[in-house]
Amino acid sequence: MPELPEVQSVVDTLCMKKIPGRRITGASVYWGKTIADMEPVDFCKKIKGRTIRQIIRRGKYIVFDLSGGLTLMIHLRMTGRLNWEFRDRPRNKHEHVILNVGATDTLRFQDTRKFGRIWLTGEPEKILDRLGPEPLEESFTIRRFLTMLHTTNRQIKPLLLDQRFLAGLGNIYVDEALWESGLHPQRISSSLTRHEVKALHRAIPHVLHKGLKNLGTSLGTGKSNFYLPGNRPGRNAEELNVFRRTGLACPRCRSIIARIVVAQRSSHICPTCQKKQP
Numbered sequence: 001m002p003e004l005p006e007v008q009s010v011v012d013t014l015c016m017k018k019i020p021g022r023r024i025t026g027a028s029v030y031w032g033k034t035i036a037d038m039e040p041v042d043f044c045k046k047i048k049g050r051t052i053r054q055i056i057r058r059g060k061y062i063v064f065d066l067s068g069g070l071t072l073m074i075h076l077r078m079t080g081r082l083n084w085e086f087r088d089r090p091r092n093k094h095e096h097v098i099l100n101v102g103a104t105d106t107l108r109f110q111d112t113r114k115f116g117r118i119w120l121t122g123e124p125e126k127i128l129d130r131l132g133p134e135p136l137e138e139s140f141t142i143r144r145f146l147t148m149l150h151t152t153n154r155q156i157k158p159l160l161l162d163q164r165f166l167a168g169l170g171n172i173y174v175d176e177a178l179w180e181s182g183l184h185p186q187r188i189s190s191s192l193t194r195h196e197v198k199a200l201h202r203a204i205p206h207v208l209h210k211g212l213k214n215l216g217t218s219l220g221t222g223k224s225n226f227y228l229p230g231n232r233p234g235r236n237a238e239e240l241n242v243f244r245r246t247g248l249a250c251p252r253c254r255s256i257i258a259r260i261v262v263a264q265r266s267s268h269i270c271p272t273c274q275k276k277q278p
C-alpha cells in the first residue's frame with residue numbers, strides 16, 4: 001500500500017508534469033464505487049471546467065485544490081495509481097476514473113483491487129482534520145511525540161499505523177522505523193523511555209526521507225505494485241532492512257529476520273535487536 005513517501009512522490013511527479021494551473025475539461029467514471037459520497041454523474045458535472053490550482057499531500061491523501069472552492073481528494077489504498085496519458089491512448093480495464101485535462105491529456109485513476117476512493121468536496125477538513133500530525137513537519141517535536149505516546153497504552157505497531165495518531169505511515173515504514181530504533185512492535189507505548197522515544201522520533205523521518213529519495217518502495221513487478229505516473233517504479237525496496245526480508249540476516253547483527261503477526265498485520269523484526277522485554 002502506498003505510504004507517505006510513495007504518495008508524496010506521486011504528488012511531486014504530477015507537479016513536475018506541470019499539471020497545477022491546467023483545466024479539467026471533462027470526466028468519465030467506469031466504476032461508480034470509486035467515487036465516495038457522490039453519484040458519478042454529479043461528480044462528472046461538478047468537476048468539469050475547474051482549474052487545478054495546487055496539488056499537495058496530507059497523510060496518504062492526494063489533495064487537489066480546485067477553482068470554485070472544491071477539493072478533489074484521492075486515496076490510493078492498496079493498489080491505486082495515477083496514470084498521465086494522452087487522451088487517444090485506449091483505456092485499460094483497470095482505469096476506473098479518467099479526468100480530461102486540457103485538449104489532449106488525461107489523468108487516469110487505475111486500481112486493480114478497487115479499494116481506492118476519490119472525493120469531490122467543499123469541506124475537505126471533514127476528512128483531513130481527523131488525521132494525526134505529519135511526521136516530517138517541524139511541529140512534530142520529540143516533546144509532542146512523547147506526550148502522544150505516553151497518554152495511551154496501545155501496542156506501538158498498531159498505534160503508528162493509526163492515521164488519527166500519526167499520518168502517513170504504513171506497514172513498510174513502521175517496520176523499518178521500529179527496527180532502526182530497536183523497538184519490538186508489541187511494546188506498549190506508555191512504557192517507552194525518553195531515550196527510546198528519541199530513537200523512534202529520529203528513525204521515523206530517517207526511513208521516510210530514504211523512501212522519498214528513492215521515489216518510494218515498489219515490491220515486485222506485478223500490475224498491482226506501486227508505480228509513479230509515467231510507469232516508473234520506486235527504488236527503495238533494495239534499501240529496506242527488515243520489511244519482507246524474513247529468513248535473511250539482520251544488517252546490524254546478522255540474526256535471522258522473523259515475521260510475526262501483530263494486530264492482524266505481518267511484522268518483520270530482528271529478534272535480537274528488537275526485544276519484547278527491554
Ligand SMILES: [Zn+2]
Pocket residue numbers: 250251252253254255270271272273274
Ligand atoms: Zn539485529
